[in-house]
Amino acid sequence: MRLRHIEVFNAVMLTGSVSGAARLINVTQPAVSRILQHAELQLGFTLFQRSKGRLMPTAEALTLHPHIERLFSQLDEVQRLAVTLKAGNSAKELRVLTVLALSYEILPRAIKLFRVKHADVTITVQALHSPQIVSALALQEADVGFLFSQVTHSALAQEHLSDGHMVCVVPKGMLPSRLIKRGSVSLAELSGQPVIGLDVMDPVGRSLNQACREAEVGLQFDITVQTYHSALALAHHGLGIALIDTCTAASADRTRVDVLTLDPLIPVPVKALWPAGKPGSVAVRAFVRCFHQALAQTV
Incomplete structure (x- = not known):
């Protein structure tokens, strides 16, 4: 035809x-x-x-x-x-995409750092799911994006920014004091506890499920959420234990929850992406550096 x-x-x-x-x-x-x-x-x-x-x-x-x-x-x-x-795209405009988890603590810090030397650049920010970020960047509808996990796409270039990982956010009094004093908890020790589940379509949610299978641990997911900050908010209200990334955990209220290291270590890498066929502008390269710096300050 x-x-x-x-x-x-x-x-x-x-x-x-x-x-x-x-x-x-x-x-x-x-x-x-x-x-x-x-x-x-x-x-x-x-x-x-x-x-x-x-x-x-x-x-x-x-x-x-x-x-x-x-x-x-x-x-x-x-x-x-x-x-x-x-x-086209004005040199005075920067279109930034990010997953929601990176938009609360990391992104504001990066913008603040960027503004010091690039106060005249207009910044447009959208918080999207990872597949939407990849699609928009491939179509050159944005200049740079930030997300978790490795991405393989012929139309995109990427840079590794940070080796984040999952942590355990526990409402005060929900776990034995010996675990809180130790500062770490294993997946097996969470068995039988109310754990807030993550969407299985989410990269971090998939990593968590894989780690549970490998450890032969079945966690009790009474509530499942799509975003890490929803999990953190539920933990703040004592509704369950949140297993979330270190970037989201930076917003945790330590008067209401304890943040523990999770065993085994579940990596949550942070990546910067931009269109491969379009060399990054001075503004894009500068913003990626600021984002990297913000991650280093926070995680």
Whole structure:
């Protein structure tokens, strides 16, 4: 199928008629019919059958359509990238993406450091999930992003910034005093305790589940959350033990909770990413350095 065939096919699938497809893609009805017939001729099978004035897709058309939808999604990404490239990016603007956990303590410190020498740069910040950050950077919709875990993407360059790890945040009085005095706790010692679970789709949540499997420990997850700060907030209110990253734990209220080292050590690396085909500007490189410095001060 040619691209024009695909465009007409998709328009008919969306509208259910030749007239609707013609209006959608701004061509004449005879042109839609002609292109559709040519597509069917090339394919060697019928795509639509007429029923009560509407075009009903055949089984072959229904099989094709999900693949066509994915193709149009990719074309939309190309269009967005073209718009981004046409608009360019001002040297006085910095578009920053970060996972939510890094936006509470680390990001403000990094911005404060950055402002000392780059007070004239406008900064736009968005807190997103890791897959959204990767997608936006690949489409050059942002200049730099910060997240946890290793990322493999041909369109992105990255730099390792910090070797964070998971820690155990315990409401006061929930664990024996001997563990609190020791300053560390093992996964096995948390068995039977109310632990706040992390989303299994989250990189840190996956690392935690893997560590539990390797240690042959089954933790009791009465509450599961999507963000590390939600887990910390629940721990502050005595609702469970939070297993979170060191960056989030920097916000812990030590009058309400104790922060213990977790055994085994579960790494939570912090990475900086930017579009590989676009050399980092002076502002991007400076901001990455400031972010690195903020991590060193906090973690």
